[in-house]
Amino acid sequence: MVSPTPLLTLSSLVLVLLLCTAGVNSSSTPPTKIGNGYRLISIEGTPDGGLVGHLVVNQKNNIYGPDIPTLQLSVKHETHDRLRVHITDAEKQRWEVPYNLLPREQPPVLKQAIGRSRKSPITVAETEYSGSELIFSYTTDPFGFAVKRKSNGQTLFNSSSDVSDPFGNLVFKDQYLEISTKLPNDASLYGLGENTQPHGIKLYPNDPYTLYTTDISAINVNTDLYGSHPVYMDP
Numbered sequence: 001m002v003s004p005t006p007l008l009t010l011s012s013l014v015l016v017l018l019l020c021t022a023g024v025n026s027s028s029t030p031p032t033k034i035g036n037g038y039r040l041i042s043i044e045g046t047p048d049g050g051l052v053g054h055l056v057v058n059q060k061n062n063i064y065g066p067d068i069p070t071l072q073l074s075v076k077h078e079t080h081d082r083l084r085v086h087i088t089d090a091e092k093q094r095w096e097v098p099y100n101l102l103p104r105e106q107p108p109v110l111k112q113a114i115g116r117s118r119k120s121p122i123t124v125a126e127t128e129y130s131g132s133e134l135i136f137s138y139t140t141d142p143f144g145f146a147v148k149r150k151s152n153g154q155t156l157f158n159s160s161s162d163v164s165d166p167f168g169n170l171v172f173k174d175q176y177l178e179i180s181t182k183l184p185n186d187a188s189l190y191g192l193g194e195n196t197q198p199h200g201i202k203l204y205p206n207d208p209y210t211l212y213t214t215d216i217s218a219i220n221v222n223t224d225l226y227g228s229h230p231v232y233m234d235p
């Protein structure tokens, strides 16, 4: 990445990206909200300076398959301008690009005993975890997180939604993942693989963009294994 924008990495590919801009008048109906998000039931610091927490689904449903009931969240300022947010199934190992093929910091190991007996969510409304350039903050119920640039206070990513927003909260299913962020009304976005949709190559609010991937056996050396590299630019 050549842009100065910090890299946010999520544990798995986002399969469907819906671009939503607050307040945009669009003739298309807003996308249906698929779930009610998760709530954060615990969060603590790790010895290496990161955070690890657990999320529990709010009101399961079976749209696009059952929700993963508990998730493990880990957050770490890996360098002064790189923050990593990793969200995965808290109970079962999910496939990830092997760490020996792509060396990177390992997230904390999955803990078996999650404080399920804890009925009330933790009470802190919004808490900040600051690195030298970036500030991570979160809300507990529904869980959402934001990343701000310290130097100018600009919000770079914010997954929380207001009731009036056309997008919902975090959805995490076996074959459907959804996480959204708000963009300014006048944002010009490009990327995610160019396309020939009627609006041209500029990404258009509420248009769905499908990411098709290649999948090549890992037996082949020196080749790309998965062919989807979702990147968008906000110039």
Ligand SMILES: *[C@@H]1O[C@H](CO)[C@@H](O)[C@H](O)[C@H]1NC(C)=O
Residues within 6 Å of the ligand: 137, 146, 147, 148, 155, 158, 159, 160, 161, 162
């Ligand atoms: C994130 O969005 C929510 C909902 O609009 C808002 O209340 C909150 O202040 C935002 N947080 C940041 C850090 O921008």
